[in-house]
Amino acid sequence: MKIMRIGTPSTTPALTPNTFKVTCVSMEVGHSRIPRDYVQSVIMRRLLFISLLAAALPLTAQSAAAPASDPLAPLSFLLGTWTAGTAATGTAGAQVLGTYTFSRDLAGHALQRTGTVATCKGPQDFDCNHHDQLTIFPDPNGMAIHHSSLFALYLDNEGHVIYYTIATPDAHTAVFNSQGPAAAPKFRLIYHLEGTGPKAIMTGKFQSAAPGTDEYHSYLEWSGTKQ
Numbered sequence: 001m002k003i004m005r006i007g008t009p010s011t012t013p014a015l016t017p018n019t020f021k022v023t024c025v026s027m028e029v030g031h032s033r034i035p036r037d038y039v040q041s042v043i044m045r046r047l048l049f050i051s052l053l054a055a056a057l058p059l060t061a062q063s064a065a066a067p068a069s070d071p072l073a074p075l076s077f078l079l080g081t082w083t084a085g086t087a088a089t090g091t092a093g094a095q096v097l098g099t100y101t102f103s104r105d106l107a108g109h110a111l112q113r114t115g116t117v118a119t120c121k122g123p124q125d126f127d128c129n130h131h132d133q134l135t136i137f138p139d140p141n142g143m144a145i146h147h148s149s150l151f152a153l154y155l156d157n158e159g160h161v162i163y164y165t166i167a168t169p170d171a172h173t174a175v176f177n178s179q180g181p182a183a184a185p186k187f188r189l190i191y192h193l194e195g196t197g198p199k200a201i202m203t204g205k206f207q208s209a210a211p212g213t214d215e216y217h218s219y220l221e222w223s224g225t226k227q
Helices: 037-066 073-078 139-147
Strands: 002-005 025-031 080-086 094-105 108-122 132-138 150-156 162-172 171-179 186-194 201-209 217-225
Touching: 037 171, 073 162, 094 217, 162 186
Parallel strands: none
Antiparallel strands: 002 025, 080 094, 080 217, 094 108, 108 132, 132 150, 150 162, 162 171, 171 186, 186 201, 201 217
């Protein structure tokens, strides 16, 4: 096969939309010429491929820029400020009224719970000036050890530290289970949203169990609506 160029840069005819023909290059095999229709077909297929590739590039860029799923989304029902009134069923024996707020923090990568107390009455060993903070965060690396990717760290003014894993058995329930040595007591924090709309009620329970058992007893129970 040999390629024969027709014309020179000064004599090559100009191409126009009405005279688009393959005149720049002709191919010969022996004395037989490759049909012009075949060459045009090859060129059209290549042009079609380039067009499809160019159309796919914006889709690829869009897919690469798509935001990752929100690992904290299962806890979104907690967001907002809620009233809280304790029930008589808790062993703390305290009557407390106040509010607490779950909000996004650290550019949306964590949730913070803060609270305020309006009135408090309880036995002598109950701290009515109690202050705490709860930070919730995702960690996919925790699946290998704790079989959970949602965690929480609890700290308070009495020096208590509780490290929780979080489970969401349904769209309106979050169960926080403490992690610690076998000889330590276990703690469980449960939030559950009952109903929908402005009349929905958020209930909460803080429970404890003796080491080596799963018999939890409520220390505090509370409920309230969203402000």
